Amino acid sequence: xxxxxxxxxxxxxxxxxxxxxxxxxxxxxxxxxxxxxxxxxxxxxxxxxxxxxxxxxxxxxxxxxxxxxxxxxxxxxxxxxxxxxxxxxxxxxxxxxxxxxxxxxxxxxxxxxxxxxxxxxxxxxxxxxxxxxxxxxxxxxxxxxxxxxxxxxxxxxxxxxxxxxxxxxxxxxxxxxxxxxxxxxxxxxxxxxxxxxxxxxxxxxxxxxxxxxxxxxxxxxxxxxxxxxxxxxxxxxxxxxxxxxxxxxxxxx
Amino acid sequence: xxxxxxxxxxxxxxxxxxxxxxxxxxxxxxxxxxxxxxxxxxxxxxxxxxxxxxxxxxxxxxxxxxxxxxxxxxxxxxxxxxxxxxxxxxxxxxxxxxxxxxxxxxxxxxxxxxxxxxxxxxxxxxxxxxxxxxxxxxxxxxxxxxxxxxxxxxxxxxxxxxxxxxxxxxxxxxxxxxxxxxxxxxxxxxxxxxxxxxxxxxxxxxxxxxxxxxxxxxxxxxxxxxxxxxxxxxxxxxxxxxxxxxxxxxxxxxxxxxxxxxxxxxxxxxxxxxxxxxxxxxxxxxxxxxxxxxxxxxxxxxxxxxxxxxxxxxxxxxxxxxxxxxxxxxxxxxxxxxxxxxxxxxxxxxxxxxxxxxxxxxxxxxxxxxxxxxxxxxxxxxxxxxxxxxxxxxxxxxxxxxxxxxxxxxxxxxxxxxxxxxxxxxxxxxxxxxxxxxxxxxxxxxxxxxxxxxxxxxxxxxxxxxxxxxxxxxxxxxxxxxxxxxxxxxxxxxxxxxxxxxxxxxxxxxxxxxxxxxxxxxxxxxxxxxxxxxxxxxxxxxxxxxxxxxxxxxxxxxxxxxxxxxxxxxxxxxxxxxxxxxxxxxxxx
Numbered sequence: 122x123x124x125x126x127x128x129x130x131x132x133x134x135x136x137x138x139x140x141x142x143x144x145x146x147x148x149x150x151x152x153x154x155x156x157x158x159x160x161x162x163x164x165x166x167x168x169x170x171x172x173x174x175x176x177x178x179x180x181x182x183x184x185x186x187x188x189x190x191x192x193x194x195x196x197x198x199x200x201x202x203x204x205x206x207x208x209x210x211x212x213x214x215x216x217x218x219x220x221x222x223x224x225x226x227x228x229x230x231x232x233x234x235x236x237x238x239x240x241x242x243x244x245x246x247x248x249x250x251x252x253x254x255x256x257x258x259x260x261x262x263x264x265x266x267x268x269x270x271x272x273x274x275x276x277x278x279x280x281x282x283x284x285x286x287x288x289x290x291x292x293x294x295x296x297x298x299x300x301x302x303x304x305x306x307x308x309x310x311x312x313x314x315x316x317x318x319x320x321x322x323x324x325x326x327x328x329x330x331x332x333x334x335x336x337x338x339x340x341x342x343x344x345x346x347x348x349x350x351x352x353x354x355x356x357x358x359x360x361x362x363x364x365x366x367x368x369x370x371x372x373x374x
Numbered sequence: 375x376x377x378x379x380x381x382x383x384x385x386x387x388x389x390x391x392x393x394x395x396x397x398x399x400x401x402x403x404x405x406x407x408x409x410x411x412x413x414x415x416x417x418x419x420x421x422x423x424x425x426x427x428x429x430x431x432x433x434x435x436x437x438x439x440x441x442x443x444x445x446x447x448x449x450x451x452x453x454x455x456x457x458x459x460x461x462x463x464x465x466x467x468x469x470x471x472x473x474x475x476x477x478x479x480x481x482x483x484x485x486x487x488x489x490x491x492x493x494x495x496x497x498x499x500x501x502x503x504x505x506x507x508x509x510x511x512x513x514x515x516x517x518x519x520x521x522x523x524x525x526x527x528x529x530x531x532x533x534x535x536x537x538x539x540x541x542x543x544x545x546x547x548x549x550x551x552x553x554x555x556x557x558x559x560x561x562x563x564x565x566x567x568x569x570x571x572x573x574x575x576x577x578x579x580x581x582x583x584x585x586x587x588x589x590x591x592x593x594x595x596x597x598x599x600x601x602x603x604x605x606x607x608x609x610x611x612x613x614x615x616x617x618x619x620x621x622x623x624x625x626x627x628x629x630x631x632x633x634x635x636x637x638x639x640x641x642x643x644x645x646x647x648x649x650x651x652x653x654x655x656x657x658x659x660x661x662x663x664x665x666x667x668x669x670x671x672x673x674x675x676x677x678x679x680x681x682x683x684x685x686x687x688x689x690x691x692x693x694x695x696x697x698x699x700x701x702x703x704x705x706x707x708x709x710x711x712x713x714x715x716x717x718x719x720x721x722x723x724x725x726x727x728x729x730x731x732x733x734x735x736x737x738x739x740x741x742x743x744x745x746x747x748x749x750x751x752x753x754x755x756x757x758x759x760x761x762x763x764x765x766x767x768x769x770x771x772x773x774x775x776x777x778x779x780x781x782x783x784x785x786x787x788x789x790x791x792x793x794x795x796x797x798x799x800x801x802x803x804x805x806x807x808x809x810x811x812x813x814x815x816x817x818x819x820x821x822x823x824x825x826x827x828x829x830x831x832x833x834x835x836x837x838x839x840x841x842x843x844x845x846x847x848x849x850x851x852x853x854x855x856x857x858x859x860x861x862x863x864x865x866x867x868x869x870x871x872x873x874x875x876x877x878x879x880x881x882x883x884x885x886x887x888x889x890x891x892x893x894x895x896x897x898x899x900x901x902x903x904x905x906x907x908x909x910x911x912x913x914x915x916x917x918x919x920x921x922x923x924x925x926x927x928x929x930x931x932x933x934x935x936x937x938x939x940x941x942x943x944x945x946x947x948x949x950x951x952x953x954x955x956x957x958x959x960x961x962x963x
Contacts, residue, residue, distance in 0.1 A: 351740035
């Protein structure tokens with residue numbers, strides 16, 4: 122069995138690299154400079170009056186910085202995940218649990234780069250039953266979709282998405298989900314589907330991937346996490362509440 | 375150009391359950407055996423250890439242990455009138471890759487198929503007459519009966535340490551087991567697993583309705599166990615990370631720690647991983663296979679000559695290799711001729727989600743892959759085909775395989791997909807919902823088949839295999855009929871709300887449904903409707919044998935691994951005791 126120690130607090134940048142290196146699945150494929158620049162941005166502006174760029178970068182990326190998203194994109198993603206899973210009386214929102222960072226890491230890593238996608242042509246639209254047929258990887262798709270959607274919001278609401286009120290963001294997101302918005306580059310439903318999929322993943326995935334900070338989404342629903350050994354509990358706890366402080370993988374190592 | 379290697383006696387393509395069983399069983403022959411596996415090596419430690427294996431994102435959502443379709447995939451269309459397009463990402467089914475194959479990440483449900491499944495045509499027509507079989511349905515008998523296979527089912531259950539309760543020993547029906555199963559000579563090697571709360575409720579409801587529920591036969595060991603080969607199993611942890619994951623406890627039977635290490639111990643056996651077989655080469659008579667061509671991890675091409683070749687890849691992979699190698703006549707639906715690719719079938723699901731009030735606490739996360747309670751009252755021919763309007767049926771079960779929250783956060787129909795209302799519904803229902811599901815048989819049809827695609831290729835330059843498949847009327851009726859029964863049971867369980875659902879029609883390659891692809895290289899008594907004889911030997915090329923679910927003439931309402939394993943033991947028995955003594959056709963057409 123594993124030893125259990127520490128690491129309940131904020132995960133530092135160095136730890137992030139270690140975690141992702143160890144996990145493999147989400148290992149960054151970007152050159153170090155790509156992520157270092159975001160760090161440098163935070164460092165350079167530390168203690169100075171905040172302007173938009175550092176405000177966005179610092180508030181939810183912590184010390185880790187965005188690897189994939191530029192400042193406009195990260196501002197959008199933070200606002201989008203906050204709209205899809207808002208903070209409310211039921212439980213935490215996706216933004217405060219680090220889901221934007223989760224999505225950033227996924228887009229920077231193998232999944233975002235299409236490491237398990239067949240991308241040979243010719244390309245054709247096909248039927249819905251034939252599934253995904255675009256010549257784009259998830260990271261290309263999300264980038265193009267953010268640009269499309271941001272332009273739509275700018276044109277119709279004269280604002281960035283993150284600049285809108287909570288209520289307006291929810292209303293516009295409903296338009297996007299309802300396919301009332303025709304995006305020029307990517308199919309609306311595909312973009313929205315990917316955004317929602319990534320948000321739910323980041324909210325419920327093991328915290329080592331950057332979201333579900335402090336296992337808060339697991340606590341909310343009562344999922345005990347990676348510390349899963351119930352051979353002696355399944356019978357005695359029939360129809361009885363089983364409560365445990367959920368553990369992530371790194372809490373158990 | 376290919377480097378020609380020294381000849382070996384036996385070549386095995388794909389090292390999962392069936393390749394592993396055959397390699398292990400042939401060890402005593404002293405023959406030189408080579409196994410080629412397209413994926414890499416892996417072992418319980420360090421690949422599947424706790425807590426790292428309890429990672430839903432990596433294994434369940436990102437398919438870390440499965441086939442990477444970037445290199446090889448299939449194309450798909452619902453019917454011949456469409457142009458097939460590539461399955462660009464995994465969805466509806468999840469073939470394995472690497473040592474142990476899908477045997478590493480299966481759930482462990484280990485059935486003996488029903489007697490009807492082995493003689494579906496004869497038993498259906500005897501009871502209902504020819505007219506009940508739709509004109510486009512290729513309903514076929516197996517060339518062997520349940521009784522022929524019984525000792526091999528028994529052997530596979532003992533290899534796997536299957537936990538269950540017999541319902542029929544030597545013809546004596548036993549309450550609490552599956553009274554519809556064929557007669558067994560012996561009890562399961564281990565007692566049933568511990569039922570979860572939802573299963574207790576399902577069992578009671580099913581009994582109230584007059585049905586015959588019983589514990590799923592599970593190769594998640596209910597206790598510590600040593601199998602007849604001396605392999606130790608640990609007791610299942612009920613960790614809830616089972617299907618799509620490797621098992622940290624060696625409780626879920628898997629070839630990677632059972633038959634394969636025993637095969638590898640044989641000094642005459644050699645395993646070459648990261649070796650992709652491109653085709654089987656035939657001699658000028660086209661009646662004899664002489665070698666296979668494969669690529670190693672560096673992309674170097676080799677020709678490996680062998681006297682006997684076993685194709686033991688996944689069902690789809692085996693058919694793919696036969697088509698690329700020109701073994702057997704490819705099926706042509708227009709002419710109704712040819713056999714390779716014919717009778718591809720799948721499964722259909724559907725059922726009910728039962729939502730309970732908050733006083734009902736299920737602890738769904740305490741689960742195991744094969745943990746469930748099932749009933750066969752509407753499976754095989756245990757119900758009236760004529761009255762129901764469909765044949766084949768399915769097992770209806772309440773499973774408790776875990777509640778990993780990315781993929782399992784049930785909400786009632788009508789709940790928004792996101793926002794505060796969605797979140798509230800997730801919290802309200804997370805541990806108060808159970809599913810009652812149908813695992814439906816899909817029959818084989820003239821118009822559902824596998825062939826080579828005219829347009830798309832894999833990274834090695836070979837044409838992709840093309841799947842033409844849709845659910846037909848019989849299956850749509852079945853899904854609906856069975857879903858109604860599931861709803862009835864869910865209500866009887868005391869659900870406050872019941873949602874009914876069936877899979878998308880037309881069949882969609884997108885949502886996950888089942889990794890129970892069958893057919894395409896079926897065994898039978900007639901070479902005009904089968905690729906293989908009853909010993910899984912290719913009619914046209916007798917030094918090639920083919921294993922796996924591709925041999926089933928149609929699918930059943932049960933998981934396939936039980937008969938897949940049993941047939942591997944059946945085939946290797948014939949190879950050892952008949953073929954090797956006198957190589958040639960074991961059955962004369």
